[in-house]
Amino acid sequence: MQKSRILTFTLLVTLVAVSVFACGCMDNSSSSQSTQSDYEMITVTDALGRNVEVPKSPDHVICSGSGALRYLTYLQAQDRIVGVDSIETRESNYDARPYAIANPQFKDYPVFGEFRGNDDPEKILMLDPQPQVIFKTYSADAYDPVELQRRTGIPVVVLNYGDMVNYRSDMYRSFEIMGEVLGKEERAEELIAFFDETIADLNERTKDVPEEEKTTCYVGGIARRGPHGFHSTEPTYPPFLFINAKNVAYDPTRELSSVEVSKESLLGWDPEILFVDLSTTQSEDKSCAVYQLQTDSAYRQLSAVKSSEVYTVLPYNWYTQNYGSVLVNSYYTGKLLYPDRFEDVDIDEKGAEIYTFLVGMGDEQMGAHVYDTMKHIFTTPAFTKVDL
Structure with missing residues (x-):
């Protein structure tokens, strides 16, 4: 009789422990989902004219394509990446990329695809934590952004890289789009002002030389x-x-x-x-x-x-x-x-x-x-x- 009571008590304790553990798991899952849903969702129009819904100021992103991670660094949001493309982890005797020199930690991140935007959707889905947004440059010459978004379920925001001479407006628009998504609007404005003022200074010094x-x-x-x-x-x-x-x-x-x-x-x-x-x-x-x-x-x-x-x-x-x-x-x-x-x-x-x-x-x-x-x-x- 005593043995039966002990067995019954042990079984009850075990059931309670399992129940508490299960509830804890459910609570954590529920908490995780609510945290994700806490993000304000906004819609941005990317360089392809697509309206892309993204979380405002996401904690986790990746940058695909030439220069995309450079722009993220300019915006001072490089700490939000969860992976890099292959060029960031390559060993080279010469590497004249200032943004990478300033961020040697990029070499330690997991690789989600090859450089120049040749992404691997399976590797992206294996990243932990998962990126909430993918920024992508030079999309015409790389993995199709629409297909990438379909394969991963992660919103892809395409950017025109632009340049400082003929396509400066594209460059500035990319700063603005990234700034809006990342909650870095003020920094985007600072970047635009910096380039305008610096180029104006160079011109002012030399414009009247015969x-x-x-x-x-x-x-x-x-x-x-x-x-x-x-x-x-x-x-x-x-x-x-x-x-x-x-x-x-x-x-x-x-x-x-x-x-x-x-x-x-x-x-x-x-x-x-x-x-x-x-x-x-x-x-x-x-x-x-x-x-x-x-x-x-x-x-x-x-x-x-x-x-x-x-x-x-x-x-x-x-x-x-x-x-x-x-x-x-x-x-x-x-x-x-x-x-x-x-x-x-x-x-x-x-x-x-x-x-x-x-x-x-x-x-x-x-x-x-x-x-x-x-x-x-x-x-x-x-x-x-x-x-x-």
Whole structure:
């Protein structure tokens, strides 16, 4: 009889314990669901004209496509990511992306797909926690955003990356869309004001320089999905445009696409100052612009080569455009071409200031670190005269 009572009591205790545990699980589940439902839902119109419903100020997001994570970093919301694309975890001797230098922790995140927007829906669904929003750039050349949203059940917001010259309005609109979703509207406005004011400052310093007093210039070694030689340039190189420089390769009919120019054209133009985009030094062979200037008999005839007026600048086409590097290059080239107009500018201080604002979260030490890393990331330092 005593044994029966003990067995009955034990069974009752076990049932109560199981019941409490089950209720606890139900309560946690219910709590989790209510937390998710607590998000205010808003509708944004993305770059494809799609009305996408998303939670306002989500805690967890991912960025797909070239430059998407850069924009999130500009908006100071990089702490909300739960995964990265493959480029963020790659080991490379050269990596001229200031936003990544400022955020080495990106390398430790799980990978949800290949770079340039080649997403893997299954890997996205395995992320823990799950992203509540996917931001996506360059969607036409990558995984279809509509299909990605269908496969994952996660809202996909498509952005036009834009640029600083011809499509600045697209760039600004992307800041605004991301800012609205993330609850970072004020930061988006600060970014827009920063770019407008900085570009206006560059123009104001140089807009009234008489054409006949301008020093002719050319930039070679411009990257486009990899390094190229000295013949690779941009007719509308943004730093030259912002400082109203006399770029011998300028062609108003072209936008920001790189072009290749012949040696004959370069000899005919014979610019007074040459600039070399350091992305070319990745080649480390005869296709490197520095090597070509040092050894090619045709290039050796250029006046700038003979007078050693050849200088290095930062690459900015690195997983699409790094705008901070464009602006630093603008001040550096301006200081060389118009020394009297930029005499108040210390290029190292200006570079640190720009990176502090864009990717350093306002931390001056971080901004200086990013600038110093960018300046010395290649075998030849940026903003120095080339040894010919």
